[in-house]
Amino acid sequence: MDFLPLFVSLKLALVTTLVLVVVAAPLAYFIAFSSLRGKTFIEALISLPTALPPTVIGFYLLIAMGPHGFIGRAWGALTDAHLLFTFTGIAFASALFSLPYAVQPMKAAFQRIDRRLLENAYVLGLSKSAAFFRVILPNSRAGIAASAILVFLHSMGAFGVLIMVGGSVPGETKVASIAIYEAVEAMDYRGAGMLSLAYIPVSYAFLLLINRLNRGER
Numbered sequence: 001m002d003f004l005p006l007f008v009s010l011k012l013a014l015v016t017t018l019v020l021v022v023v024a025a026p027l028a029y030f031i032a033f034s035s036l037r038g039k040t041f042i043e044a045l046i047s048l049p050t051a052l053p054p055t056v057i058g059f060y061l062l063i064a065m066g067p068h069g070f071i072g073r074a075w076g077a078l079t080d081a082h083l084l085f086t087f088t089g090i091a092f093a094s095a096l097f098s099l100p101y102a103v104q105p106m107k108a109a110f111q112r113i114d115r116r117l118l119e120n121a122y123v124l125g126l127s128k129s130a131a132f133f134r135v136i137l138p139n140s141r142a143g144i145a146a147s148a149i150l151v152f153l154h155s156m157g158a159f160g161v162l163i164m165v166g167g168s169v170p171g172e173t174k175v176a177s178i179a180i181y182e183a184v185e186a187m188d189y190r191g192a193g194m195l196s197l198a199y200i201p202v203s204y205a206f207l208l209l210i211n212r213l214n215r216g217e218r
Helices: 004-033 039-050 054-065 070-079 087-111 115-123 128-136 138-156 160-166 176-185 189-217
Strands: none
Touching: 004 039, 004 087, 004 128, 004 138, 004 176, 004 189, 039 087, 054 070, 054 087, 054 160, 087 138, 087 160, 115 128, 128 138, 138 189, 160 176, 176 189
16 A cells, blocks of 8 residues: 555645744734724635635635746746646645634634733833734743644645645645545545545544643643
């Protein structure tokens, strides 16, 4: 049985998680503390991937990331390379698809912080950016960890978006979920079962970790 697709899935989940932990933190801070009137529209836009079918998101990403799409053209101008059917392309799609799962737990963690801590920080002369790094992030470790775990698990299980923009290139874009689907289509139930079985202990261990973090936070 070829376990290379599982390695690609793990690599994709790790890259997506690392990117989104960095990207989602300022977005979650903005949603949690900004008083901008249009904030609800921005939050709804960030959460849109949770309400749309993955194939719908994948279709529009396929158009946008293609050689004539605005993302594809911009990427081509910067790197002289294409995005579709590459690991970079599925990493970009995975990050966009998993963004809500990174932002929402962080936002909830930020909103649970006692506002008096922030007020004291401002009184002591800290800027908003300094308070973010020295007060908000250290007091939101459990929420950030939960965000990272949810993104990792969501990325590991992604299918519809990835097959639209990445296809099934062995060693490049053929993740485990796609390999399982192809094995079932080929009636290779043993191969599909082996790959499916590999998901269970990984997912279960991460869910146990989330529960432990939640108990510790309470």
